[in-house]
Amino acid sequence: xxxxxxxxxxxxxxxxxxxxxxxxxxxxxxxxxxxxxxxxxxxxxxxxxxxxxxxxxxxxxxxxxxxxxxxxxxxxxxxxxxxxxxxxxxxxxxxxxxxxxxxxxxxxxxxxxxxxxxxxxxxxxxxxxxxxxxxxxxxxxxxxxxxxxxxxxxxxxxxxxxxxxxxxxxxxxxxxxxxxxxxxxxxxxxxxxxxxxxxxxxxxxxxxxxxxxxxxxxxxxxxxxxxxxxxxxxxxxxxxxxxxxxxxxxxxxxxxxxxxxxxxxxxxxxxxxxxxxxxxxxxxxxxxxxxxxxxxxxxxxxxxxxxxxxxxxxxxxxxxxxxxxxxxxxxxxxxxxxxxxxxxxxxxxxxxxxxxxxxxxxxxxxxxxxxxxxxxxxxxxxxxxxxxxxxxxxxxxxxxxxxxxxxxxxxxxxxxxxxxxxxxxxxxxxxxxxxxxxxxxxxxxxxxxxxxxxxxxxxxxxxxxxxxxxxxxxxxxxxxxxxxxxxxxxxxxxxxxxxxxxxxxxxxxxxxxxxxxxxxxxxxxxxxxxxxxxxxxx
Numbered sequence: 409x410x411x412x413x414x415x416x417x418x419x420x421x422x423x424x425x426x427x428x429x430x431x432x433x434x435x436x437x438x439x440x441x442x443x444x445x446x447x448x449x450x451x452x453x454x455x456x457x458x459x460x461x462x463x464x465x466x467x468x469x470x471x472x473x474x475x476x477x478x479x480x481x482x483x484x485x486x487x488x489x490x491x492x493x494x495x496x497x498x499x500x501x502x503x504x505x506x507x508x509x510x511x512x513x514x515x516x517x518x519x520x521x522x523x524x525x526x527x528x529x530x531x532x533x534x535x536x537x538x539x540x541x542x543x544x545x546x547x548x549x550x551x552x553x554x555x556x557x558x559x560x561x562x563x564x565x566x567x568x569x570x571x572x573x574x575x576x577x578x579x580x581x582x583x584x585x586x587x588x589x590x591x592x593x594x595x596x597x598x599x600x601x602x603x604x605x606x607x608x609x610x611x612x613x614x615x616x617x618x619x620x621x622x623x624x625x626x627x628x629x630x631x632x633x634x635x636x637x638x639x640x641x642x643x644x645x646x647x648x649x650x651x652x653x654x655x656x657x658x659x660x661x662x663x664x665x666x667x668x669x670x671x672x673x674x675x676x677x678x679x680x681x682x683x684x685x686x687x688x689x690x691x692x693x694x695x696x697x698x699x700x701x702x703x704x705x706x707x708x709x710x711x712x713x714x715x716x717x718x719x720x721x722x723x724x725x726x727x728x729x730x731x732x733x734x735x736x737x738x739x740x741x742x743x744x745x746x747x748x749x750x751x752x753x754x755x756x757x758x759x760x761x762x763x764x765x766x767x768x769x770x771x772x773x774x775x776x777x778x779x780x781x782x783x784x785x786x787x788x789x790x791x792x793x794x795x796x797x798x799x800x801x802x803x804x805x806x807x808x809x810x811x812x813x814x815x816x817x818x819x820x821x822x823x824x825x826x827x828x829x830x831x832x833x834x835x836x837x838x839x840x841x842x843x844x845x846x847x848x849x850x851x852x853x854x855x856x857x858x859x860x861x862x863x864x865x866x867x868x869x870x871x872x873x874x875x876x877x878x879x880x881x882x883x884x885x886x887x888x889x890x891x892x893x894x895x896x897x898x899x900x901x902x903x904x905x906x907x908x909x910x911x912x913x914x915x916x917x918x919x920x921x922x923x924x925x926x927x928x929x930x931x932x933x934x935x936x937x938x939x940x941x942x943x944x945x946x
Contacts, residue, residue: 459648461485461808472497475527476879477520477809483642485808487651491638492805496531503631503639504528505536507581507624509544510558513830514565516875517812517820524642524807526570533640535576536631537566541936542581542623546616552936560934563927565831568919578932581623586633591619591626597660598622598653606649621650628654628804636790636800642807651806658801663752663793664760666786669776670741671702671733672769674748678721679729685719687741702736709733745785747775756796763792812874813867817846831920835913842868842906848891849898861891861898868898868905876908 464486468474470493477483495502506521508514514522529535539559544550550558563578571578581587603609603618628650631639641651659665669675670683686705695704709730714721747764749757761770766779777785790800814820814827829838848866850856863869869891877884890896927934 459652461487461645461648462489464489464807467493470494470497473531475524476877476881477523477874479881480873480884482520482874483524483807483809485645486806487648487655488803488805489640489807491802492533492640495638496533499532501534501635501637502528502532503534503536503637504642505538505627505631505639506642507538507540507627508562509540509548510555510562511544511548511550512558513832514558514562515820515828515830516871517828518562518565519569519831519875520809520812521642522566522569522571524809525566528640528642529572529576530570534631534637535571537563537571537576537578538627539563539578539580539932540620540624540627542616543620546614546620552938556934556936560927561832563932563934564920564923565916567923567926568916573926573930578930580932580936581620581627582936582938583933584630587623587626587630590630590633591623594625594629594657594661595619595622597657598625602653606653621653624650625654625657629658629799629801632799632801636794636802638802638805640805640807642809644811645808648806648808651804655803658803660750661799661801662750662789663756663796663798663800664789665748665750666782666789667746667748668782669744669746671736671739672771672776673732673736674746674774675729675732676725678725679732681719682717682721682725682729683733683741684743685717687743689718699740702733702739702741705741706730706733742778744776744778745780745782747777747785747789749773751798752793753796756792756798759796760789760792763788813870815841815845815867817867829909829913831913831916833913835910835917838913839906839910842871842909843902845902847898847902853897856897857894860894861896863888863891866891868902871905871909876905876912 462485464478464481464483467486467489468478470490471478472493475483492502494500504525506525508518508521525535525537539555539562541552541555541559544555544558545552559580566578567573579587600609600618603613603621607621609618628639628641631637641647641654643651668680668684670680670687675683683705686708687700690700690705690708692698692700692704695701695707697704709726712726714723714726717726747760752760757775761768761775764775764777764780766777768778769776780788790802794800812820812828814824815829816824816827818824818827820828826841826844829841833841845868846866847868848862848864850859850861869888872887873884877887887896887901891901
């Protein structure tokens, strides 16, 4: 889920010490999200438009005691995070999970995810950290010996930063039989054509790589094996394809699909939105009837164009809905909740019928309930499913953080040592890398005092905002204001940042040493017994 290769950003910072969305230059490349490539995101706002990622600002007020990465906009987007925030507020069960592909040393970019896992654990969530060793072997060609070395380093840093193994779970994909069993079941609901569409796989893709993707889907749903609950996956936006597929597979595994309906026949989502809008606006009296009937709505739609309606819909949807409504004739339109039989056993279907209170109608492949809200119906369906051996998965949520800019001003890359700081770097080397970093300063000190620095374009300020200021928003804001106001010059700013980085690395590495014995006592192997050569894609 979190890879250790090239990552890039154009993050900027507003006057309130938050990172901004950043506006790309005209003609910037289209956004492409590739979990194994080098995603270049020149404008984070495009992710909202093209992929349906929501702005985190819209849910921030719902989060109790938000992490500073949330407050500063480093965590900029989410998918369906509200159920997690609600569970957090109400003291209900929720979980957090993210994984690390051990292809190199953990660095300060990975610390973002470590912190997000640990913070959610501290807020009461069940926390899971995994080593994606199957992915590293199949997709990156890593040997098991290399994987073992890096896996230990990731785990030590996660523990040193505050992960509580007694209240959470650490595991390797290759050692987790429950995970692999779940992966097998999920694989029955996936097909190669969608792997082609989502990931660009083709006939040359090795089968182990395909298998590792299904394993990652199982990782995302693994926290719900004991009980369904809201689960958040903190990742970079390049991992969004995994999240979207996992949400789809979670739905496909459910015994029942719960939808809103208005008649005995099935409508598409777009048709349902259209009929729902007309049910609210049409008056049965206009058709000389006490009830609004299907044929009335069909008559109203005769000759209507999309522009004349209060709902966004195309002409094809109008035509298809009108055909279905005409065929239903005088059947009254009545709002109801529909339970569709997706994967249910006969026993589960019968149990659901029995459990529904109030007026209901049973059909061959669905049940209509007239006295339940959608929320109550969805929860009832989940309860019946779990009682009859199903998983009852809640669609997983996700939060997305910005990538850190490399210290040299371009990509932060494990293959460019000067661009990143490893959590294993000698503290003095970390100090020197910061001192040598590119800044957002002006050409001369005189211009800096006159015009102010460009903190929005400064990798060093990013270090303050993402790491060095810690939870102190006032300090981050002070550094920003002094920079853009011309009071802070780059030499002194880098010296301060370098000292803070050296102190951080010294402290972190001392804590890593303290965690060595704890890691050895945990139920997670850092010495793989696997053999074999790494697969390759031709």
